[in-house]
Amino acid sequence: MRRATSLLCFLIVMLCGTVAMAASPVNADGYYKGIKLCGRVKVVEHFADIKVKVVDSFPDLRVKVVSSFPDDVGEWQFVEYGEDFTVQFVESFPDIKIKYVNSFPGVE
Template structure:
């Protein structure tokens, strides 16, 4: 009987830890509508060296946003047209402490 109680307690602890870790990894700075701090993550983007609206890290897995570089009509979330002027927002590429993590894709851009 005592062994059964210990086993049940351990099982509950593992389940609680699993739920907690899943929620921690699932948390994204981007909401489901594709906004980061009020910035819609679609449109014309200018890359800058400092004072960017968003600091971005390029990753190959587990991105916050999948980005498709387009030449025209960047209307959908994750479609970015890179420009030198007339930008909707600016980004800065960083290796550490990013605001969001992106992965460049050819198909199906959007919130990961």
Template sequence: MRKWIYVALVTLCLFCINGAVLAASAVTPDGYFNGIRLAGKVRVVDSFPDIRVQVVSAFPDLRVQTVNYFPDNIGQWQFVDYGEDFTVQFVNSFPDIRIQFVNSFPGVP
């Protein structure tokens, strides 16, 4: 009987640890993803992006505000055709990060 209780507790702990790892965001609290600062000039590409992005309406990793000039703060993106800081590809599945477009208060939630 004790063996079954022990096995059940170990299994429960493994599920809890696995859930915590899955819930962790890919974006650091200071606004970086794999060494890329998530602010600045962004070019949208169809292949070989720096970051694969999925647009969501809830629970984003990053809130993004599009701006025309001076994208200095985390989450402020200016979409350009050349001279980009990093490239993104918009995808529907298996993203690196999830973003939500906002009109104010961009950044890491």
């Protein structure tokens, strides 16, 4: 009986982890609705391509702010013009959640 309970608990934990991973709006290649999440980013107040919430845990994307060559997923260079996509920082109803990091940017 104890072994069956342990096995059931293990299966539930694995199922919950799989569901949580599948629920991420950012795919494994680092795209959100066709937008590759790297490059030059402009912060706007309205009509953004992506609404973003900054979190400390369970982000969809780890973001490293760089000053040049934002070529890898999760590397963002904030600019005023010539952007690849725009973001609006929100507290409620974000499209994606990000966490700022100093190393290892990318998809969780």
